Amino acid sequence: AQTVTQSQPEMSVQEAETVTLSCTYDTSESDYYLFWYKQPPSRQMILVIRQEAYKQQNATENRFSVNFQKAAKSFSLKISDSQLGDAAMYFCAHGSSNTGKLIFGQGTTLQVKP
Amino acid sequence: ETGVTQTPRHLVMGMTNKKSLKCEQHLGHNAMYWYKQSAKKPLELMFVYNFKEQTENNSVPSRFSPECPNSSHLFLHLHTLQPEDSALYLCASSQDRQGALDTQYFGPGTRLTVL
Numbered sequence: 656a657q658t659v660t661q662s663q664p665e666m667s668v669q670e671a672e673t674v675t676l677s678c679t680y681d682t683s684e685s686d687y688y689l690f691w692y693k694q695p696p697s698r699q700m701i702l703v704i705r706q707e708a709y710k711q712q713n714a715t716e717n718r719f720s721v722n723f724q725k726a727a728k729s730f731s732l733k734i735s736d737s738q739l740g741d742a743a744m745y746f747c748a749h750g751s752s753n754t755g756k757l758i759f760g761q762g763t764t765l766q767v768k769p
Numbered sequence: 770e771t772g773v774t775q776t777p778r779h780l781v782m783g784m785t786n787k788k789s790l791k792c793e794q795h796l797g798h799n800a801m802y803w804y805k806q807s808a809k810k811p812l813e814l815m816f817v818y819n820f821k822e823q824t825e826n827n828s829v830p831s832r833f834s835p836e837c838p839n840s841s842h843l844f845l846h847l848h849t850l851q852p853e854d855s856a857l858y859l860c861a862s863s864q865d866r867q868g869a870l871d872t873q874y875f876g877p878g879t880r881l882t883v884l
Contacts, residue, residue, distance in 0.1 A: 659811070688870045699771075700859065700875035746812065750869030756825070757869045759812040 657682045657749050661760035668737045669768050675722075676732045676763050678747030684708075688750035689723065689730045690757070695743040703745070706730065734765075742767045772796045773876035775860050781882045782850065790845040790879045792860030799865050801843040802873065803835060806857040818843060819865065850883045857881070 658681045668674035680689070691703040706714045706723050713721050718735045734741055747760040773794045782788050794801060803815040817825035818837040832854075834846040843860055857880050861873040 690872075692875075697877065698857065699877045700861075702872045702874075705872065752870060755817075755869045756814060757873065761809070761811050 657684075657687075657751055657754075657756075657758045659747055659749050659758050659760035661745075661747055661763050663763045664761070665764045665766070667766040667768060668734070670737055670739060672737055673733060673735045674737055674765065676734075676745050676747075676765065678730045678732070678760055680728050680730065680747070680749045680758075680760075682728070682749060682751070684751060684753055686752045688752075689721075690748040690750065691719070691721070691730075691732045692746045692748060692759075693741075693743045694746065694762070695740075700746070704732065737767050739767050739769060741765060771877075772874050773860060773862055775858075775876035775879050777879060778877065779880045779882075781884065782847070783884050784850060784852070786850075787846070787848040789847065790858055790860075790881075792843040792845075792876055794841055794843075794860075794862040794874070794876075796862055796874060798862040798874070799840050800863045801837060801840070802861040802863075803843065803845055804859040804861065806859055806878070808856075812859065816845075847881075850881075852883050855881055855883045 660679045687708045689706045693703045694700045704716045720733045722731045744762045746762045749758045776791045800819045805813045815829045816835045836844040857878045859878045860876040863871045863873045
């Protein structure tokens, strides 16, 4: 069964600095998708970034980028030039092409200090 | 109008009550999901509907009863709940059932408290 582990329950970063959130996963599949979702205090979860496992190139979305290490089963999220609006809980998720299920990690709460 | 709406936003109920949670999506998607989010735990998938048909029941107790009358609406009927059912219930939708490969769009959630 797939599992997703986020080992950092809480992180903090100074505004304008860079922070990296860690995520590891376990899967026996070769084809899958990985996601980072953001859940601000208002609770509406939104997609931050998405990576297809068969693509070696790391996905980027403006200030957000990932470091996808398939062999190590690692999928970290880097937030550059952190802004106050980045404060939220961040969830890493693994999408299985076999089961069609999205498995989430426990989440990392990110605090951005002005 | 936001993409996925949920009502009510907050609900307090006793263990003998019957209540329903409602979810509506305005994105033209075909798949809808119910998740349970408890403190200190990962999101748990409860149910999946694709084109109004239930395609996944993730071993959810029968005191939770989903209903999907059409592709835009999803309900979660609650009866004789337990205090441990207190959680944030999130609804999501995606273009099709391959929500594990496609982006899921979430509603704001219903904060449920069972007394």
